[in-house]
Amino acid sequence: MTAKSQIYAISGPIIKIAGPTEFSMQEMVYVGDDQLIGEIIGITDEETTIQVYEETAGLTPGEWVYGTDLPMKVQLGPGLLNNIYDGIERPLKEIEKQSGYFIKRGVNVKSLNTDKKWPIKMKVSVGEHVRGGSIIAEVDETAAITHKVMVPPNTIGEVIEVVPDGDYSIEDPLIKIKQFDGTITPIKAYQEWPIRTPRPVAERYESNIPLLTGQRIIDSVFPIAKGGTAAIPGGFGTGKTTMQHQIAKYADADIIVYIGCGERGNEMTEVLEDFSKLIDPRTNAPLMERTVLIANTSNMPVAAREASIYTGLTIAEYYRDMGYDVAIMADSTSRWAEALRELSGRLEEMPAEEGFPAYLASRIATFYERAGFMHNLNNSEGSVSIIGAVSPQGGDFSEPVTQNTKRFVRCFWGLDSNLAHSRHYPAVSWMNSYSQYVNDLSDWYNKNISEDFVANRAEMVALLHEEDQLMEVVKLIGSDVLPDHQKLVLQTAKVLRLGFLQQSSFHNIDAAVPMKKQAKMLEVILYLHHRAKSLVQWGMPMTYIAKSPIFNHVINMKFDVENDDDEKFQEYFDEIDAFYEKAMEENG
Incomplete structure (x- = not known):
């Protein structure tokens, strides 16, 4: 320890020292008789401001603050995982x-x-x-x-x-x-x-390889690239945490860094218990063997909540430098933003929209900017992908954290409470979500999956958007007035929703689906649509077509076809052809 000065003012986690000091900006310090960990966040010729990462109850003016001449940092080495x-x-x-179940102030653990x-x-x-x-x-x-x-x-x-x-x-x-x-x-x-300094790299690459998660709504509809950024906004009960669990378990990332930032203690306990029980599909060993968990619950000091995001990022960048693909799950960035708001208020800064500090957007940008697919200093290649959950109050996506997050992420998986209430999971809204990685990943899809996949995906999205427009008419005057070709759109969209977009996280086959099976499933559904469309164009009534059991059979395809049984799909193509030929014969 080097310089020391006396405390003259205390406001929650914010400590102030009067007069000029020898401390430097972002220096780590030890505060008071209990040696609480803190960081210098403001220096003038009249006072020095410190944010303390531990509970400051019992701290009094006159106690000493000891400097270290070092920035706030983390240790990186063997033992981080598990x-x-x-x-x-x-x-x-x-x-x-x-110290038992409760963290004592000033506890010093390596x-x-x-x-x-x-x-x-x-x-x-x-x-x-x-x-x-x-x-x-x-x-x-x-x-x-x-x-x-x-x-x-x-x-x-x-x-x-x-x-x-x-x-x-x-x-x-x-x-x-x-x-x-x-x-x-x-x-x-x-x-x-x-923790606040990004680790250096040789070069940043374009993100043109997908981070496959086994979730169809992500991989096929709103994909994220390795080194990409995504936000999962949603109200209470819409499935943010479960979705992150699924991604953590099944994504083709080598390392998972899960940051529980400001979540309720009982929810964080559930996360810790769940992760300790999860089995890694790659190795059949516990998933924790390639996972780092950072737990900072809502009753822990807010300054430590603000720092937890950077701690997780630095650990992720360290493993990236080894040549690994790392996925960060931040749950949730809204609680992190609330910590910024509380600290800003303690510092008496001018508030912006809804009381958040004016620098909220720049802090969110700095966080997501540290993602990327990199050429490392040792000539290896690695990536850090950031998936941040956002918890807007009342599910209001117009609030500042969600809106500022949308500016800096390229994937937006908006969760819909109506879908969640109807037990449609993942409850990702195909109307309010988007991915800007589709064009970047198209070459990869063409080479590794199918040359038709990108076109099939575009047709699926068009059908779902057309269904949404038609449902506005149906709500007003019913579906009977629609022409048959529009009724077919509603029928196909139903198959897409139930048979493709909806996915069971508890089913042994459907919990995670390889990309090639996803492409085949989509191909079968669209082939059925095209065949049925031909029948409609020949004048066949939709009432006759909709009675066929082929539609329900295709919906159940996700449960009936094993993930590695690509040949099974030929039976569905043959069955659709048989349905088409029979319909032509009976109505010829």
Whole structure:
């Protein structure tokens, strides 16, 4: 610890020191006799402002604040996976051992286990030149993930000493580097990084590979790319958390970082219990083996809630630098914005719309900007995809957090309370949602799925939008007045809604569906539509066509066809052809 000064004012998590100080902006400090963790957020020649990440009850003016000359940072190394942290990267399991079920103020727990020995395999030798991002060793962090020990950014030089393969703690030096200025720098199995500073990369790529989730409403209708951004806004009970669970479990991401930001304690408990029970479909091992959970409930200090977002981002970027695809689930960014609002009020800043600070938009932009598909410093490729849940009060999508989020994300999966109440899950509204990645991903779909897929998707969306327009007429004067070709649109849209868009998260086949099966399902539904449309054009009444059991059979296709049984779809094409030929014979 370096400089120290005395507290003169306390307002919740905001602490002020009078007069000029030796502290620097964004410096981490220890506040009061209990050594509460804080961060410098404002400096003038008259006062210094600190936000404290712990409960300040009992703190009094006159207590000392101690500086560290270091920014607010996190430890990054083996042991992050299969762990649960609070908003400032304190492991909750270790805190429980020290202080029981309630977190005591000033509890000092190391983020990573410094005593555990890891089996480390060295990847460099004496005489090699290394630089920031270079992989010097590997360790099997879990059964699912190999942790790659890297040289910290902004470090470059010649390896002059290397330990042999063996078991080492994260505090043991693995190599020593002689930098160009002659400095000898030991490199350990972990590094530290400021949470508010993005980790450097060599290049940002275009996002043109989809992040497949197994959810048809996402993969086929509103896709997200690896390194992309998405928002899931929805009112209470519309299924935001369940949707994030499904994505976390089935998405083709290597690492999951789940940030519980300001959610109710009982909901966060449910998340922690659910994640500990989830089985990874890839390895049949617990999903936690490739997951980091950050839990910051609504009764925890709001300053730590604000920091939890950046803590999760930094951890995600660290694994991205190893060449992994990382998906961040932030639940919810609305609670984070509310923390910003409360801190802004304590700082007596001029409020903007609905009391949120004027810099709300820039903070949201900074958060989502750290997503991307990157060429890393070590020439590997990795991505950070951010999926943020938004909880607008009363389901009002016109409120500031939702509107500002829409400006900076390219996927918007708006949840509809009417769909949720009718038990249509995922309750993503196909009228209010969008994805701007469709054109970017079209080449990938053409090469890996089908050359017809993008056109089929466009036709499906057009049918659903036409149905929405027709339903306005039906509500006024009924469906009997519609011509047969429009009745067919309603019939096909029903098949799309029930047989394609609706998906059961508890069904062993339908919970997650591979992309090729999704494309085949859509192809079958549209083939049925085209055949029925031909019959209508020949003058066949829609009342006759709608009586056929083929429509219900196609709806149940999602349960009847195994995920790896592509040949089964030929039976549906043959059955549709048989239906068409029979109808032509009977009405010829």
